[in-house]
Amino acid sequence: MDCYKCIRNCPSKAIKITEQKASIIDELCIYCGRCVSVCPANAKQIRDGLSRVKQLINSGATTVASVAPSFRAEFSHFSDEEFITQLTKLGFNYISETALGAQIVSGHTEQFLKARNKGIYISSACPGVVELIKKYYPQYIVNITPFLSPMLAHAKSLKKELNKEAKVVFIGPCIAKKAEADNWPSLVDTAITFDELKTWMNEPGTNNSNHSEDVEFFPFKANSGNIYPIEGGMINTFSSNNNLLKLSFAGIDEVKGVLNRLDTIQHDGPVFLELLLCEGGCVNGPGCNSENNPVQNKIQILNSKSNKPEVPFKELALLNIECDYFGYTPIKQPEYKHEAIQEALSNIGKTSPKDELNCGSCGYNTCREFAIATLSGMAEPNMCVSHLKKIAYNQASILLKKIPSGVVLVDQQLKIIEINQSCINMLGHQPWHKDEASNNILNKHINELGYFTEHFTTAIHTGKEYNQLPIVQNGKSFQLSIFNIQKYKLVAGIIQNFESKEFKSDIIEKRTRVVIKKNMETAQKIAALLGENASFTDSLLNSILTDYSEEKADNNAPNASTHA
Incomplete structure (x- = not known):
């Protein structure tokens, strides 16, 4: 269940993960029972x-x-x-x-x-x-x-x-x-x-x-x-x-x-x-x-x-209890060449020593130890949560750039923690029309967006959600929806321009609401492991945007209804 607590607590690292399932390797086990004691899901018996x-x-x-x-x-x-x-x-x-x-x-x-x-x-x-x-x-x-x-x-x-x-x-x-x-x-x-x-x-x-x-x-x-x-x-x-x-x-x-x-x-x-x-x-x-x-x-x-x-x-004393403990085959730790270990590290996004966080979320003490475990077949690359976070972030960034609707996430301090270029373009802020525009506004107050300040403020302070709300501001017509991701702490705004030929009133609304519910649990697991709200955002956005892309592909299919 992606917690790897058993591996973290196993003194001999005798637990193998394949296809996201754990199994104990008897030859490596010393029968301490730690995995049984610490498993929160009672998967070890x-x-x-x-x-x-x-x-x-x-x-x-x-x-x-x-x-x-x-x-x-x-x-x-x-x-x-x-x-x-x-x-x-x-x-x-x-x-x-x-x-x-x-x-x-x-x-x-x-x-x-x-x-x-x-x-x-x-x-x-x-x-x-x-x-x-x-x-x-x-x-x-x-x-x-x-x-x-x-x-x-x-x-x-x-x-x-x-x-x-x-x-x-x-x-x-x-x-x-x-x-x-x-x-x-x-x-x-x-x-x-x-x-x-x-x-x-x-x-x-x-x-x-x-x-x-x-x-x-x-x-x-x-x-x-x-x-x-x-x-x-x-x-x-x-x-x-x-x-x-x-x-x-x-x-x-x-x-x-x-x-x-x-x-x-x-x-x-x-x-x-x-x-x-x-x-x-x-x-x-x-x-x-x-x-x-x-x-x-x-x-x-x-x-x-x-x-x-x-x-x-x-x-x-007449009872003979003498014995010896020889004749047993000790564990031989696998040895790999430096190049093989470096390649394994590269496969999980560790291209230099500074990338090796050694956070232990995978269950191993160091990134290098984890890389060796992947080489020996004891672990899988997707056990590295920081690596998954980067993948999710990269995917979300790419999709954010392509999605026609505006997406903006605001935290409890009313700071913008994620925004896409489409949102910046439709709001018409000339100084931000650069490749790095989204980076220039991250962590700034929602006031600097110039739009929807009162709606995001109300959503954060009261937990109120907005569903396909028509809004006219600064001479422009928009449809705004705001959903709670973490009530009173994190909200997502979906902004669409009524005047845009790509405007679709229902796709983002309905699909986003479903995706948030489906992915809340997974996102919270990643957030708990990393201790960062950012990872929560990455996972959620990735899911929302992937789902939207699939919907768009369906709409563009030759047999798709023009009203789908």
């Missing part, structure tokens, strides 16, 4: 996993819900027991906390770091960060700690505790978990978001009669892993290690800033970086309610960690 979950439950297989620890913020109106009851009513045989997997990962990671004297290490907990590194920073794959994520570690422990045939369903705030589940089908059978779970809970007939009466988390309740969803949660599960520097960064921009300068970090000992793709942590994931109180979210998460002794790590 998270893949639905409910049908798959229901199929697993209805198959009669043993099903386990692995629930992300941020559920206490998202479902704060439920106690733990009430939440477990709600899930068992949906048909799950066991309800378990993913936070247990987080505790396993913390234990293994801490033991791993204790054996390191120096180096930079990145947490494997956030699948979005791992995806970002694999695709765009492959040189730092070696820095990722060699362990499964909490979701995968938890799923592996559940399969070991129950049996390999048990079906594990992850429920959380994260879109990237869906992709991670796809990559590890032997551990996680499917993943759904909290929003999907709420939809499911609200469906009629969801009370499954086969549910268990057990209202305890399986196999036991988590503790320190519950604080993983907030920024710094993981590093706060570590015990004291004076030699280890622990830092946390959350949010795509912060994470990219860290990775862009990772090779410049200087520190004598080991550095552990907890990187999270969502600002503030998983409690702000794209699969949960964005209107929740962020302060209350953190309070809920912090209160879920108790001072009770948890299961010693040595009892969990």
Whole structure:
């Protein structure tokens, strides 16, 4: 819908526009969910996993819900027991906390770091960060700690505790978990978001009669892993290690800033970086309610960690969760010759560096970046609004010169912001009879036109419109129509000379009124993107004059009625 907000907010520019339609390129996507969160038209949707979950439950297989620890913020109106009851009513045989997997990962990671004297290490907990590194920073794959994520570690422990045939369903705030589940089908059978779970809970007939009466988390309740969803949660599960520097960064921009300068970090000992793709942590994931109180979210998460002794790590350490993140093909950015880029820039009207506005209306950070996107087939030239504005302006200027009727636009300060040569000629102002005449009167008060001052003043101040009003001024007979483009702010005057052989009393009137209504919405979009009323005027005039030219062509056709 010409807003390109998804592209502007996509950190990997993984959205392709073809024929004015957007599609996400999976190979480029890091599953951050920003496009879903920012799209005003709801054109981006998270893949639905409910049908798959229901199929697993209805198959009669043993099903386990692995629930992300941020559920206490998202479902704060439920106690733990009430939440477990709600899930068992949906048909799950066991309800378990993913936070247990987080505790396993913390234990293994801490033991791993204790054996390191120096180096930079990145947490494997956030699948979005791992995806970002694999695709765009492959040189730092070696820095990722060699362990499964909490979701995968938890799923592996559940399969070991129950049996390999048990079906594990992850429920959380994260879109990237869906992709991670796809990559590890032997551990996680499917993943759904909290929003999907709420939809499911609200469906009629969801009370499954086969549910268990057990209202305890399986196999036991988590503790320190519950604080993983907030920024710094993981590093706060570590015990004291004076030699280890622990830092946390959350949010795509912060994470990219860290990775862009990772090779410049200087520190004598080991550095552990907890990187999270969502600002503030998983409690702000794209699969949960964005209107929740962020302060209350953190309070809920912090209160879920108790001072009770948890299961010693040595009892969990027997589970092998080692893995590596090699073997993935990184994204290769296309390379184009300077001449090709310059030609692409020229195609969007950027013939010199001063033309490169870098306004970002297309969704890309710079005109050069956008030009490269057009070369790679990810973008279309008509996404450049400033380029479209120039085209519209040029077309309007040409048609304004040819149209026999006078056209003048006046703003709320009664200044002329557009006028054609026909208008100037029919009013008979000798000093203006030059090629650049229209430029000489732009931005001047309507008084200087010498005609119709009171009518334009009334139209602006009262919103009144004039329709085919006969007027005699300065010994000349005219027909004047004034239409509101933006009431009290911008009006268009159509002036015709009764004495002209080309006078047609109805064509401009009726066609202009229709065209204004049809093009108001499009013109407003362009005006909003550019922040200029001028663009509104250009688009409107272009439409009016194009429509008039088509009407005139019809009238001149051999079979056209002489009274058309």
